[in-house]
Amino acid sequence: MSASPVATPPAHDVANADGPIVIVGSGLAGYTLLKEIRKRDAAVPVTLVTADDGSFYSKPNLSNALAAGKAPAALVGAAMEKMATEQRATILPHTRVTAIDTARRQLVTERGELAYGRLILALGADPFSHGLDGDAAEAVLTVNDLADYAVFRDAIAGKRSVVVLGGGLIGCEFANDLAQAGYRVDVVHLGDWPLERLLPAEAGQRLADGLATLGVRWHFGRSGRSVTRHASGFTVTLDNGGTLATDVVLSAIGLRPRTALAAAAGIATGRGIQVDSLLQTSAPQVYALGDCAEVDGVNLPYVQPLMVQARALAATLTGTPTPVVYPAMPVMVKTPVHPVAVLPPKPGSTGGWQVACGEQGVCALHVDAGGRLQGFALTGAETAQRTRLVAELAT
Ligand SMILES: Cc1cc2nc3c(=O)[nH]c(=O)nc-3n(C[C@H](O)[C@H](O)[C@H](O)COP(=O)(O)OP(=O)(O)OC[C@H]3O[C@@H](n4cnc5c(N)ncnc54)[C@H](O)[C@@H]3O)c2cc1C
Incomplete structure (x- = not known):
């Protein structure tokens, strides 16, 4: 479907009293959610609205593509049309959402209004x-x-x-x-x-x-x-x-979750768009995930958390309410000259760093007063310990 005005709700709304699932955002959060929904339900109508061109790409590749000689086009995993066909979704590219009317369950976009049954905000974050x-x-x-x-x-x-x-x-x-x-x-x-x-x-x-x-x-x-x-x-x-x-x-001084759209609609925001463990915002039938979301008070702007969120939300949206439960999720810093793997201790953790510096790298363990591992920071060759430490944290 082209990005034509969408003033009238699509025909499937008549059969589907709830209206379509509408996802705003075609980043990893929006597209991963769409794919996870399709794994569970081949038929539920989904519309994805995005301000950009709707290409599917992995954002982490943007900061290691130069040395690999990759032009922007080489980073596109699938064009918007292919995503729409493969995922059986209506995708509206170059369509910025300018307002949300939570009472009428309508989005106002630059190209007209769009009704939703359930709305998912996957809006990402803006550079400071x-x-x-x-x-x-x-x-x-x-x-x-x-x-x-x-x-x-x-x-x-x-x-x-x-x-x-x-x-x-x-x-x-x-x-x-x-x-x-x-x-x-x-x-x-x-x-x-x-x-x-x-x-x-x-x-x-x-x-x-x-x-x-x-x-x-x-x-x-x-x-x-x-x-x-x-x-x-x-x-x-x-x-x-x-x-x-x-x-x-x-x-590259940091990113700020995109909250303005939600805040203007009266949806609770803090650092991010505030959601509970089911990723539900303060507005009925409105959810958020990815970089824009603050889940139970925590904003985790990385890929692994949004994957966990997308799987849980897809289950919830297809009939099995599923809270987000994170495993231990180390962040890998893509600095091949001296790689880093870090899993910060949870906010409010007590204890401190025990740091061992070797020739090939640094192994820093964050432990509490009882000697229990709470997090780690590994550099260079010490990053090889990541899997073992993640397993230790899981026990
Ligand atoms: C250079 C770089 C390298 C990174 N490397 C790593 C890494 O190695 N590992 C890691 O875990 N994380 C990494 N990250 C972070 C990770 O890429 C992000 O957490 C993730 O891509 C965020 O996905 P998202 O879908 O939430 O947001 P985005 O990808 O920002 O997508 C937001 C989407 O919302 C759309 N949108 C926003 N507002 C509107 C609106 N009003 N109307 C319509 N559409 C709208 C945008 O057009 C876009 O499609 C990196 C980030 C950057 C910038």
Whole structure:
């Protein structure tokens, strides 16, 4: 079906008093949910509405595609039309939802209204605004979807240097990828070591050292103040007055769950769209999952949690109410020069890090007063211990 105005509910609504399941978002959360629904129910009408072109792709590939020489098109797993056919769904691409009327169970989109029986918000997250001054502030790039990646690829073509703002997971992955692909990379990071909220200092430092072997230059304890244009590129001025000349500036300072649409509809939001363990929002028949969701107070913007959420929600939507129960889910940082596997302790955990530094990497275990493992951070060759430690956490 094309993205034509959808003012009249589709015919199947007549037979289906509940109306269709409508998913908003074609990221991994939206599409994984659609696939999980289809595994359980071949017939239930599903419409997926998305602001982008509806291509199915794996977002984590965006930060390790350069060194692999992958153009944006090579990252597309399936075009929208193929997804619609394979998953027997109506997909409306380039259709931004602008409002939700929870009383009438209607979505307002840029192309008309759309009725829903059950609505699932899989809206993702927006990059934080970098807040930099200067005449080139609007030229600072972010890479949060495939279209951004295409713009970024064009921007760095034929160029030599990139300043990356932010040394978190995404900043480190881009630093590795860019340096591996031959770019000169400076990373400006407010913390004293990369991923300081996830890793103890020794593990973070080892990651920084690994990236430095590729030529990455670190600027710890610093933030960007302004970006100005010069003859052949940009000058980034730091908060201490230092300057970095560069061809391209990439901001990777974090993401904020997209909550505005839900909040405007009176749906409870906090850090994310607030849902219970059944992924139900405060509005009847409205659910949320993925990066936009705060599940029982916790927002986990990673792939594995959204897969668990999608499986549980598909069961719930097809008649078997199923709460989300997470297994131990380590996050893998894709920095091949010195990989990292981290499973942070649960919020509020007591105890502390026990850190062992070897030649090939760091093994940091977070243990409580009783010596029980609560989490871990592994770097380099020590990441091989991940499976054993996950099993230990599960017992
Ligand atoms: C560069 C990068 C690397 C990453 N690497 C890893 C990794 O290695 N491992 C890991 O676990 N996680 C990683 N992540 C995080 C992971 O990719 C995300 O958790 C996941 O992709 C989020 O999927 P999502 O579907 O929730 O959101 P998104 O993929 O952002 O999808 C949101 C969708 O909602 C649509 N949308 C938003 N608002 C509207 C609207 N108003 N109307 C209509 N449509 C709308 C968008 O168009 C989009 O289709 C990475 C993230 C990035 C950016």
